[in-house]
Amino acid sequence: MSNKLINWFRYASPQTFYPLAGRMIPWFWGLAAIFGVAGLGIGFLLAPTDAQQGEGYRIIFLHVPASWMSMFIYLVMAFWAATGLAFNTRLSGMMASALAPTGALFAFLSLWTGALWGKPMWGTWWVWDARLTSELILLFLYIGFIALQAAIDDPRRADKAGAILALVGVVNIPIIYFSVKWWNTLHQGASVSLTKAPSMAAMMLWGMLLCALACWMYSIAVALMRVRVIMLERERHTDWVRALLAGRE
Amino acid sequence: MIHWNSLAEFLAMGRHGPYVWGSLLVMALLMVAEPMLLLQGRKRLIARLRRQYRAEAAERGQAAAGGRSTANGSND
Amino acid sequence: MLSLIRAVIGRDLRLAMRRQADIVAAMFFFIIVVSLFPLGVGPEPDQLRRLAPGVLWVAALLATMLSLPRLFADDHRDGTLEQLALVPQPLALIVLGKVIAHWLVAGLPLVLLAPVLGIQFDLAGDALAVLTLSLLIGTPALSGIGAIGAALTLGVRGGGVLLSLLVLPLYIPVLIFGAGAVDATVTGLGAQAHLSLLGALALGGVFFAPWPTAAALRVALE
Amino acid sequence: MLSLIRAVIGRDLRLAMRRQADIVAAMFFFIIVVSLFPLGVGPEPDQLRRLAPGVLWVAALLATMLSLPRLFADDHRDGTLEQLALVPQPLALIVLGKVIAHWLVAGLPLVLLAPVLGIQFDLAGDALAVLTLSLLIGTPALSGIGAIGAALTLGVRGGGVLLSLLVLPLYIPVLIFGAGAVDATVTGLGAQAHLSLLGALALGGVFFAPWPTAAALRVALE
Amino acid sequence: MLALQGRNGSGKTSLLRMLCGLTPPASGEIRWCGRPIAQIGEEFRSELCFLGHQNAIKEELTPLENLLSTARLAQEPLDEDAALAALELVGLLGREDLACRYLSQGQKRRAALARLVHEKRALWVLDEPYVALDKAATELVAGLVGAHLQRGGLAVLTTHQAVAVPAGSVRELTLGDDVAAQQRL
Amino acid sequence: MLALQGRNGSGKTSLLRMLCGLTPPASGEIRWCGRPIAQIGEEFRSELCFLGHQNAIKEELTPLENLLSTARLAQEPLDEDAALAALELVGLLGREDLACRYLSQGQKRRAALARLVHEKRALWVLDEPYVALDKAATELVAGLVGAHLQRGGLAVLTTHQAVAVPAGSVRELTLGDDVAAQQRL
Numbered sequence A: 001m002s003n004k005l006i007n008w009f010r011y012a013s014p015q016t017f018y019p020l021a022g023r024m025i026p027w028f029w030g031l032a033a034i035f036g037v038a039g040l041g042i043g044f045l046l047a048p049t050d051a052q053q054g055e056g057y058r059i060i061f062l063h064v065p066a067s068w069m070s071m072f073i074y075l076v077m078a079f080w081a082a083t084g085l086a087f088n089t090r091l092s093g094m095m096a097s098a099l100a101p102t103g104a105l106f107a108f109l110s111l112w113t114g115a116l117w118g119k120p121m122w123g124t125w126w127v128w129d130a131r132l133t134s135e136l137i138l139l140f141l142y143i144g145f146i147a148l149q150a151a152i153d154d155p156r157r158a159d160k161a162g163a164i165l166a167l168v169g170v171v172n173i174p175i176i177y178f179s180v181k182w183w184n185t186l187h188q189g190a191s192v193s194l195t196k197a198p199s200m201a202a203m204m205l206w207g208m209l210l211c212a213l214a215c216w217m218y219s220i221a222v223a224l225m226r227v228r229v230i231m232l233e234r235e236r237h238t239d240w241v242r243a244l245l246a247g248r249e
Numbered sequence B: 001m002i003h004w005n006s007l008a009e010f011l012a013m014g015r016h017g018p019y020v021w022g023s024l025l026v027m028a029l030l031m032v033a034e035p036m037l038l039l040q041g042r043k044r045l046i047a048r049l050r051r052q053y054r055a056e057a058a059e060r061g062q063a064a065a066g067g068r069s070t071a072n073g074s075n076d
Numbered sequence C, D: 001m002l003s004l005i006r007a008v009i010g011r012d013l014r015l016a017m018r019r020q021a022d023i024v025a026a027m028f029f030f031i032i033v034v035s036l037f038p039l040g041v042g043p044e045p046d047q048l049r050r051l052a053p054g055v056l057w058v059a060a061l062l063a064t065m066l067s068l069p070r071l072f073a074d075d076h077r078d079g080t081l082e083q084l085a086l087v088p089q090p091l092a093l094i095v096l097g098k099v100i101a102h103w104l105v106a107g108l109p110l111v112l113l114a115p116v117l118g119i120q121f122d123l124a125g126d127a128l129a130v131l132t133l134s135l136l137i138g139t140p141a142l143s144g145i146g147a148i149g150a151a152l153t154l155g156v157r158g159g160g161v162l163l164s165l166l167v168l169p170l171y172i173p174v175l176i177f178g179a180g181a182v183d184a185t186v187t188g189l190g191a192q193a194h195l196s197l198l199g200a201l202a203l204g205g206v207f208f209a210p211w212p213t214a215a216a217l218r219v220a221l222e
Numbered sequence E, F: 001m002l003a004l005q006g007r008n009g010s011g012k013t014s015l016l017r018m019l020c021g022l023t024p025p026a027s028g029e030i031r032w033c034g035r036p037i038a039q040i041g042e043e044f045r046s047e048l049c050f051l052g053h054q055n056a057i058k059e060e061l062t063p064l065e066n067l068l069s070t071a072r073l074a075q076e077p078l079d080e081d082a083a084l085a086a087l088e089l090v091g092l093l094g095r096e097d098l099a100c101r102y103l104s105q106g107q108k109r110r111a112a113l114a115r116l117v118h119e120k121r122a123l124w125v126l127d128e129p130y131v132a133l134d135k136a137a138t139e140l141v142a143g144l145v146g147a148h149l150q151r152g153g154l155a156v157l158t159t160h161q162a163v164a165v166p167a168g169s170v171r172e173l174t175l176g177d178d179v180a181a182q183q184r185l
């Protein structure tokens, strides 16, 4: 084993990761706030009107980051699940469980903002097209993952079962992403309506990217917070948790 | 530089106000609520664990002092 | 007598709380079945609007039915049912308690979900209201009637599927009046008549069904 | 290796024969669900014809799903599953045998019933043929994918409903291509593309699914 | 007390279930205080305490909750202290807050037997109460049955083990292969 | 032979399941012929015969069918005569054509134990084999284990009863409350 690997496994132990995560959380909150303010500022105050969609298009600054995060978090979750199965590290399972609720939140937000966008644009809250449907499936997968883990009391078992489900469900992600290409549907494909004058397009693009970064930082911060709670709960019989809780009244 | 001429115009969002603000509001609410819930859950967990540790310590103290009554066969 | 029923309801609700996953999962089954139809049938809103009452009611029926096998099976497997059958008071009272608990856990959540799902099918406000009301009145009947089937198939191998075979035909009147009420609203006729019939079915289901159920349970225990 | 798979299939088929009620009941569930729809939706033939592929496919899906919980549950409860897990050969082979047996018992009868039920919905000859073919190709995928869910929820309280929550989303592609194939025939487009995709899903479902299923079973036994 | 013995499959379990009125006898009838139990159902059942092969405890609930809810269903409310005392007696103190699913075979059986501690009904029918119990627990249960007999209670139990019961007259009955399944109490 | 004893809940069942590789040990590892069983899965499993708390018989099948299909799954075909002989030995002749659902507790256990009669694998792991058996059957099973030991086999079993095993050296291990769950075979 190389030195690097040993180092990695050191941080993979809950005992060392817990304080590390605690130190990182404020930074991610700070970044999330900065990006969020900048992104929303550009998106809602500076960006010009869209020629086709009017002002309603501003939902894009919420909808696209939420959609991206919902897919991306699933991939990260599946990655942790795979590591957990392969190397049997305790931290991996905890990370996967910590990510799932946030992923579900973003999947829901993608649906919600999409529905609120659809009403003015398409005239209906919901249509059963491929993109929308596969995003709904993604939400179901998250909920299935959470429900499965909640139904199993032994955390080690819950981790493994959840990991298997997460890995099987990964096939859904490319389906969501490419659905607009494979089936021609109501939902627009990548990079629509960014075809106006280059400067405006750039402004919208920046707004979207900044908002996406904000959501990204937010997700990391929240996942770290949650993983700390999960660690306390699962490691409650260990000495380090006892010492920790005895220390700070 | 700012795109809007008046607050009213900003709020109206070109007749799409409810949709845009509905999205932003729900998204913001949920994204604030999630960490709040987490902090609250964490507080509750820590309180519970502290209680549990105290109870265990007390029990151990008792066991050391007197020893627990053991099961025996008679029942009257 | 009331204290016995209360004790049963309390116990069953406590058990249900221990496995909340159960309640949540039943609700999601409902959601998923409702969402499957548009996928199979195609997305035209006009057609979907006409389908909505039928699909929602069929889904409610199936969701209730899926939770039925466990109504008595758990108690049967671990021997609790024998103990319940040996309680001095009539077994039907205990069954009544279990039916009420079942409705609270499996029926009520469907009622609360219905309006949200109706929106996916593009239903108008008054149709949504009647849909919810019809489910509120109709689901207790589903729990009551279902209990008979659950008891009859108890301990029978392949019970789950056999159960649906027995129960679904009995559910048909509930389905017809329930979906009919919504249809009548959509087409502008009053839903009054359908709803009163539904109410009669519910009363019958909840207060009459426990007796045959109790008898079937005794047979299953022999 | 083949002899092991054959031994598993033989044993499961023999068990299924002992409780024929099971097979019959699954078929009747299919029939009843399909027949419920016209009741909930109304009898216009034109509308029914458009509904047919969706309804039949959804019913097939639900019927398969209902029989899933028992795929491993019986073996788990009586300790046979532990014995199977201790067989020297990979557990995935045994799972493969069980999946095949499940399809023979729960999938094939649906395929044979489909043309008869299709006639009730006034489907034309070629649509009927494609419907049957799509079910023939698609149902093995349902058994394979379902096995994963059955293994994951094994021994978990509230398994039945949780199972449908896990499995139904994974069934959706099968449903879309299956119903899509029939729709395409009805509207005059070729069903070729849909059917090949369905075939790919089925191959994947039957030969890939046993591995995660075996892993999940080992977890359940821990 | 009546202790039933007999080879595997000689019909002990079947007989006990008939005694309780769970299975109707193919011929003959079961009487209690001279009257057939089929006719005095409620009255008979309020005198009866049955414990079968199965433990009749809920795996999701803790031993304490199990004990309390059993008592509530039997309409003989038990306060929490009494229940805890019973659990302590059967050696489950420290596990009263763990869901029964995590208990071992023997511990589950103990949780089920805990209800005998405060049981005052006249007729106890126990099917293989000692199965899965270790020595200490077996003696404890025998002690409970003894105390019940001293209070004037009746007990019918089956077993393959010979366990001394402290007090009361013990009649042993060994079922042969062709014993008639008719008994008069 | 290793006979495990211990109070209810002392971890016997858990230990046996780890021995078989069904549950991974929380720490430490199980070795067979010096190599960890996690690595030599197939090889180890083909030397192992495990019988748990549960009987692993199908209620719908008859004892004969159960025995035959178990053998076929283990890839050690058994002809019908040998199977019938085994059933006769455990005293189920006359019931070999009755679905197991109708058998009593003890008869079911006997049906499960019948596979030991022709079992040739080296390591037997039996969890409470004597539960629900009457005296005659208990001695029979002890005899089977004895014969296995004489052939040079190994056996690990748990029990609450003291039963003499005819031949072979018996090591008894009593699990205390805090025994480490690590064993080397």
Ligand code: HEM
Pocket: A060, A063, A064, A067, A068, A110, A111, A112, A113, A114, A115, A117, A118, A119, A121, A122, A131, A132, A133, A135, A136, A176, A177, A187, A188, A189, A190, A191, A192
């Ligand atoms: C509930 C309904 C909706 C869902 C579930 C949904 C889902 C998604 C998903 C998953 C993405 C990200 C995938 C990608 O980047 O290619 C996305 C992007 C996008 N969506 Fe939606 N959407 C919905 C409604 C809408 C509506 C109504 C509109 C506008 C009329 C819309 C416009 C867009 C746009 C412009 C993008 C960005 C595409 C790009 O530039 O890459 N969506 N949506």
Ligand SMILES: Nc1ncnc2c1ncn2[C@@H]1O[C@H](COP(=O)(O)OP(=O)(O)OP(=O)(O)O)[C@@H](O)[C@H]1O
Pocket: E006, E007, E008, E009, E010, E011, E012, E013, E014, E015, F098, F102, F103, F104, F105, F106, F107, F132
């Ligand atoms: N339907 C049936 N057909 C034929 N025989 C049956 C049927 N039902 C039960 N039996 C037989 O009745 C007998 C009585 O079984 P019972 O469970 O009462 O035995 P038991 O004395 O409790 O045995 P054990 O000590 O093994 O628990 C058994 O021999 C069983 O095989």
Ligand SMILES: Nc1ncnc2c1ncn2[C@@H]1O[C@H](COP(=O)(O)OP(=O)(O)OP(=O)(O)O)[C@@H](O)[C@H]1O
Pocket: A154, E098, E102, E103, E104, E105, E106, E107, E132, F006, F007, F008, F009, F010, F011, F012, F013, F014, F015
């Ligand atoms: N998840 C868990 N949490 C806490 N304790 C547990 C858990 N799972 C098992 N136990 C405990 O582990 C112990 C070992 O149980 P095991 O079944 O191995 O006992 P056993 O020796 O076979 O007992 P018996 O003789 O009663 O069969 C029991 O005390 C049980 O309560």
Ligand SMILES: [Mg+2]
Pocket: E012, E013, E014, F104, F105, F106
């Ligand atoms: Mg018996």
Ligand SMILES: [Mg+2]
Pocket: E104, E105, E106, F012, F013, F014
């Ligand atoms: Mg044990």
